[in-house]
Amino acid sequence: MTQADDAALVARLQAGDQTAYAQLVEDNASRIYRLALRMMGNEEDAEDVLQETFLSAFKAIDKFQSRSSLSTWLYRIASNAALMRLRKKEPVQVSVDEPIERDDGDTLPRQFFDFCCLPEETLLRDEAHEEMKRAVDELPVTLRSVFILRDIEGLSTEETANALDLSISAVKSRLMRARLKLREELSTYFARYGNGAQN
Amino acid sequence: MTSEPAADNHATHDCRRYIDNLSDYADGTLDDDLCRELETHMEHCENCRVVVNTFTKTVTLYHQLPAPEIPNTVRERLYKVLDLREFRPEDDE
Numbered sequence: 001m002t003q004a005d006d007a008a009l010v011a012r013l014q015a016g017d018q019t020a021y022a023q024l025v026e027d028n029a030s031r032i033y034r035l036a037l038r039m040m041g042n043e044e045d046a047e048d049v050l051q052e053t054f055l056s057a058f059k060a061i062d063k064f065q066s067r068s069s070l071s072t073w074l075y076r077i078a079s080n081a082a083l084m085r086l087r088k089k090e091p092v093q094v095s096v097d098e099p100i101e102r103d104d105g106d107t108l109p110r111q112f113f114d115f116c117c118l119p120e121e122t123l124l125r126d127e128a129h130e131e132m133k134r135a136v137d138e139l140p141v142t143l144r145s146v147f148i149l150r151d152i153e154g155l156s157t158e159e160t161a162n163a164l165d166l167s168i169s170a171v172k173s174r175l176m177r178a179r180l181k182l183r184e185e186l187s188t189y190f191a192r193y194g195n196g197a198q199n
Numbered sequence: 200m201t202s203e204p205a206a207d208n209h210a211t212h213d214c215r216r217y218i219d220n221l222s223d224y225a226d227g228t229l230d231d232d233l234c235r236e237l238e239t240h241m242e243h244c245e246n247c248r249v250v251v252n253t254f255t256k257t258v259t260l261y262h263q264l265p266a267p268e269i270p271n272t273v274r275e276r277l278y279k280v281l282d283l284r285e286f287r288p289e290d291d292e
């Protein structure tokens with residue numbers, strides 16, 4: 001969607017045009033659901049976050065300012081809704097302001113199995129995909145949210161910073177830590193196949 | 200066996216510095232000088248070579264992860280909750 005399309009839709013939304021509301025839903029439901037599902041890890045919570053996102057968006061549409069695109073703005077609302085829910089569920093583990101710039105001993109590479117040359121059918125098998133999702137689910141939420149927006153949803157660093165209310169440097173360092181952890185997990189997983197366990 | 204024992208040799212000052220820049224390298228946004236430096240280092244440092252390659256591969260694999268589709272029932276319930284069923288655009292896919 002171009003900026004001009006966005007502006008036209010925003011004008012209609014702010015005028016209370018129901019067709020425009022439905023258009024916003026049609027254009028974005030799929031990606032918001034995806035984000036919610038990956039953040040929450042289950043369909044039931046994902047659906048709640050999805051519904052909450054659009055309900056909040058409609059309430060706040062008057063305050064929308066075109067500094068960001070509509071889709072980034074929706075990502076922002078959805079991320080907040082997801083984080084809020086996660087915090088209720090796991091209040092100890094989930095704090096948005098958690099100072100995560102700790103000693104990075106936990107992200108130093110330890111696994112040096114080179115899985116790059118494994119055959120595609122091993123890398124892309126369903127089980128590998130399940131393992132990849134599980135590894136994301138297990139990331140601390142501060143890293144998970146950045147990773148999902150940047151590497152799975154394909155937002156830019158700036159858009160991710162905007163959606164999560166983080167500085168550019170925080171996005172970069174969290175993304176880095178997330179990727180290092182996932183690399184470690186995938187290496188461990190694929191090492192099992194590279195050592196004769198292939199089937 | 201995985202090649203774990205090499206881990207100790209890996210934590211040299213240089214290697215650490217390259218690891219800090221891995222994300223930029225994988226995204227293709229690392230500045231040219233550092234990029235060349237890293238690639239030269241990789242020729243001599245097996246561990247960094249593996250880490251860089253698997254790091255980049257990890258990012259690529261996640262970029263290719265199939266996206267889950269929103270189930271129709273979920274979409275329908277969303278329109279219902281929002282009270283927008285009659286305004287739903289024609290399905291043109």
Ligand SMILES: [Zn+2]
Pocket residue numbers: 209213214240244246247248
């Ligand atoms: Zn090295």
